[in-house]
Amino acid sequence: MSANNLNGNASNTELTLTPFLKAILMQIRGQDTYGFYRSWSDELILKPFIVTKQKKREISVEGEVDPATLSRINAYFRAIAARIEQETGLISNVVVNVNHEGFGWALVFSGRLLLVVKTLRDAHRFGFESLEKLSAEGETLVEKGLDLAKRFPEVGKI
């Protein structure tokens, strides 16, 4: 909380934490075993998720995907899984598979039901135009997943 206030005072724009942004922060802070992010504001943690079109063009898609980028991709899909879990009580798993060329799959599933299926490309450049976009796109995937979980509850609970 104090980090949140600090951030609000330090920057001009107030950060609006939507449920999805909160879910991402929870994933990152929850996995922060060594307290690396303890003193970071929410805004600072979320900042690397913002990659403008201009910035994307500057990121090379040669070589391996940066481990920090990979862990952001993981946090994003784990946040989607956590949001669906909040709403349905279904426990879900996340599998992200990115090859050396930045292509791959991100899957979120409960039981035998795939709640999210997303093909990844140019994973090196993973990011969103703004926090609003990040939140909106994440929440769209959450909604689609929730819709499926409601339509096929017997498959999600296998």
Next chain:
Amino acid sequence: MSANNLNGNASNTELTLTPFLKAILMQIRGQDTYGFYRSWSDELILKPFIVTKQKKREISVEGEVDPATLSRINAYFRAIAARIEQETGLISNVVVNVNHEGFGWALVFSGRLLLVVKTLRDAHRFGFESLEKLSAEGETLVEKGLDLAKRFPEVGKI
């Protein structure tokens, strides 16, 4: 065909090609763009899938999983997908994700339905006691997948 006969003549035991073993061979020969396996008998191609308990103990689980082992894991699950496709007409995808410690997931899915969900561990030591075991275990996963595809056709076709 000629490779098959050659193999039959060369070895003492006749190789019985079950539908599952045929599916594995088809995956490997089908991906053999450079003709690496063209002169290999079926038996020779399948041989590395046989890893006895004794041999498993000798394989270190330190370091990265051998690329050849990874491609056998892929061929195995792609063969399962192909068998299910033969029987149902459902197009399926295979995602295999193994981390540096040899742990991971193998998933086969059609639409939003997970036909196979398998956690992998000690992937370095992937293999089967015999060709019969390989065929039987693969076919068991095929049967389970078929059962799910029949129970939830509307999820598999999304």
